[in-house]
Amino acid sequence: MAPEKQHEEHAHGEEHLRETHLMLDPKPRGEMNAMVMEAMHYTTWKFWVVAAVLAVIVAVGLFYSWGVMIAEGLGLAGINRPSYWGIFIVNTVFWIGISHAGTFISAILRVFKAEFRRPFTRAAELMTTFGLMQAGFSIFMHMGRVWLAYWLFPYPNQRLIWPNLHSPLTWDVLAITTYLLASTMYLFLPLIPDLAMARDRTEGGWRKVAYRILALGFRGTEGEWKHLRLAMNIFAFAIIPVMFSVHTIVSWDFAAATRPGWSSTIFGPYFVVGALHSGMGAVVIVLAIVRGTMKNMKYFIRAEHFEAIGKLMLIISMTWAYFFFNDYIVQWYGGDKWTNILLHFHEAGPLGFLWFLMLAVNIVIPWAVLWNKKWRSNPWIVGIVGLLINVGMWIERYIIVPISLTINRTPFTWSLYKPGIEIPLGIGTLALFILLYMLASKFIPLVPAWEVQEGQLAHRFTKYGRETVVTVSELE
Amino acid sequence: MAETLSLLAVFSDLEPAADAMDRLRALGVPEDHLNVISGIPLNEAMLGRKQQHSNVPKIALGGAVLGFLVGSALVFGTPYNYPVPIQVGRQPIIPGPPSFIVLFELTMLIMLLSTFLGVFLDSYFPSYRPKQYVADVSDGKIAIFFACPEDQKDKFSQAMTALGAEKVEVAEAKPL
Known part of the structure; x- marks a missing residue:
């Protein structure tokens, strides 16, 4: 091949790589900062209409309904013998699952130095914090008399209530509190430089005051970066076992009981993988919406990111299928009478269609779509698969909790769970999650510009013989 | 003894900033009188600095x-x-x-x-006292703060400008 033609092909190849990969398509930092700030400030009337509708749903569905339930009692909920646990617990497990996405992307991908994570770590971390808030709301709803929540704490008291610190209830309280606090701190630490950037780029007003306070006086000195980076590394490694512990402990709430369908040694990892399945699904939904609706986000969030997350989703779906089958086959083969009745009830009971729908959206659809690079590079296709996975994972929890509770060893108590006030309350928590996320996206720089710039500095085109390849330096 | 002055030199890139650090050392500025602020984390080796201590x-x-x-x-x-x-x-x-x-x-x-x-x-977070700072840093610039004798201000400024400093000015503490 003529040298000119070769050179032209290489130049074309480089150009294509630049268009495809954010890390190879650098812009001046000032310009990137301006784009991030513009994305925060640019708001259309549609945004406020959606926010207003969500605010009404939150006010009525969550706060009013909860107020009514507090006034009238937990009898308004459908939980009753034999299904003492219903949608409140389903939602608690579901939201804790959603919250796993942020840590997975931000911590695990950081530890493994997966470069594609850089532009959307914060978008995922925000989901963790807001998701855990909804999990907290849901468990407090289930508690009924929420004003007595402090009875859980083991302090000397005159009520002669002696909480057992070794009980699974305490494991839950500790694990969820640890995870909520840890993930909020882990969200805040890398946000400090971006808050300082927002402070520097904001002229007066309440925003300036808020950014100034939240940036804590950060300037970017060598010492500040050093301490921040060390802390982020400690968090990245330490939060991973905490993340695993949270959903494992949630699974033990079920597995530690000797009930048909629940008593399983594989529930811990099965729940963790399920959490990652729904969490990654939720991340792509959020990224597709953020990319499609927020200004300048098409530069930061590209097809390559959906392609990479799509691959992860496919692997997680396969792992979930493996754990599901593993859990199923052992229970089925065991031949316990009540377990067999329950398994049959899952598949052929009045809600058996949910069992098949769960398998379809958690396994069949992801496998059918995500193997194809072109499809998994399309934000909306991956976003829809993510949405379906979340529907499937919610159904999975519904099957594990109230449907499984329907069948026990005392057949005269068998009756199907019919939710009551749980439905508006559940919709209210979903609306609150979306509303909080929307409002946060207008106040918090959703893209960590400094992490993107750092990644772009680390990427280079290098010539190996006749070929130009992309190399990544380790700057940390 | 001449009065000292705190100067600030702003650079766009890492290379000239690293050269500037070497030059300042050669001009006799002690290591602990040199401070760098940047919009992305720079490890100490990049600027030929000793390891920062962290607790x-x-x-x-x-x-x-x-x-x-x-x-x-x-x-x-x-x-x-x-x-x-x-x-x-x-x-x-x-x-x-x-x-x-x-x-x-x-x-x-x-x-x-x-x-x-x-x-x-x-x-030392949070700290809202006025500090030596230049907002260009959050736009990706690298700023070097250093102390120099007041009567040699021009000499230091010219040295920094020759190495590619976009601006060299007297550093003043201001509210962030």
């Missing part, structure tokens, strides 16, 4: 130990403070596996809280 790992470790002790006090101490120790089924009063869970969560919780606190302590 964050030690504070984190201290937090882990404290968390373990608090957890131990709760799981081993509380049951015997009750009028009648709680016994679940045939489990011992202080069962091993559940105690491990509580110990793990409290160790991690207080360790992570301490790590977070460590950043605040080591970085």
Whole structure:
């Protein structure tokens, strides 16, 4: 091949790589900062209409309904013998699952130095914090008399209530509190430089005051970066076992009981993988919406990111299928009478269609779509698969909790769970999650510009013989 | 002895900033009179600086130990403070596996809280006093603060400009 033609092909190849990969398509930092700030400030009337509708749903569905339930009692909920646990617990497990996405992307991908994570770590971390808030709301709803929540704490008291610190209830309280606090701190630490950037780029007003306070006086000195980076590394490694512990402990709430369908040694990892399945699904939904609706986000969030997350989703779906089958086959083969009745009830009971729908959206659809690079590079296709996975994972929890509770060893108590006030309350928590996320996206720089710039500095085109390849330096 | 002056030189790229650091050292500016602020983390080797000291790992470790002790006090101490120790089924009063869970969560919780606190302590956060700063830093520039004799201001300014400084000016503390 003529040298000119070769050179032209290489130049074309480089150009294509630049268009495809954010890390190879650098812009001046000032310009990137301006784009991030513009994305925060640019708001259309549609945004406020959606926010207003969500605010009404939150006010009525969550706060009013909860107020009514507090006034009238937990009898308004459908939980009753034999299904003492219903949608409140389903939602608690579901939201804790959603919250796993942020840590997975931000911590695990950081530890493994997966470069594609850089532009959307914060978008995922925000989901963790807001998701855990909804999990907290849901468990407090289930508690009924929420004003007595402090009875859980083991302090000397005159009520002669002696909480057992070794009980699974305490494991839950500790694990969820640890995870909520840890993930909020882990969200805040890398946000400090971006808050300082927002402070520097904001002229007066309440925003300036808020950014100034939240940036804590950060300037970017060598010492500040050093301490921040060390802390982020400690968090990245330490939060991973905490993340695993949270959903494992949630699974033990079920597995530690000797009930048909629940008593399983594989529930811990099965729940963790399920959490990652729904969490990654939720991340792509959020990224597709953020990319499609927020200004300048098409530069930061590209097809390559959906392609990479799509691959992860496919692997997680396969792992979930493996754990599901593993859990199923052992229970089925065991031949316990009540377990067999329950398994049959899952598949052929009045809600058996949910069992098949769960398998379809958690396994069949992801496998059918995500193997194809072109499809998994399309934000909306991956976003829809993510949405379906979340529907499937919610159904999975519904099957594990109230449907499984329907069948026990005392057949005269068998009756199907019919939710009551749980439905508006559940919709209210979903609306609150979306509303909080929307409002946060207008106040918090959703893209960590400094992490993107750092990644772009680390990427280079290098010539190996006749070929130009992309190399990544380790700057940390 | 001549009065000293604090100057600020702003660079767009790392290379000229690193050269400027070498030049300032050659001009006799002591290492501890040189300060760098940047919009992305630069490790010390990039600018030929000595390793910065950080207490964050030690504070984190201290937090882990404290968390373990608090957890131990709760799981081993509380049951015997009750009028009648709680016994679940045939489990011992202080069962091993559940105690491990509580110990793990409290160790991690207080360790992570301490790590977070460590950043605040080591970085003197929050601090809203006026400071020497230039907002260009958050747009990706690298700023070097250094002290020089007042009568040699021009010499230092010219040296920095020759190495590619976009601006060299007297550094003043201002509200952030």
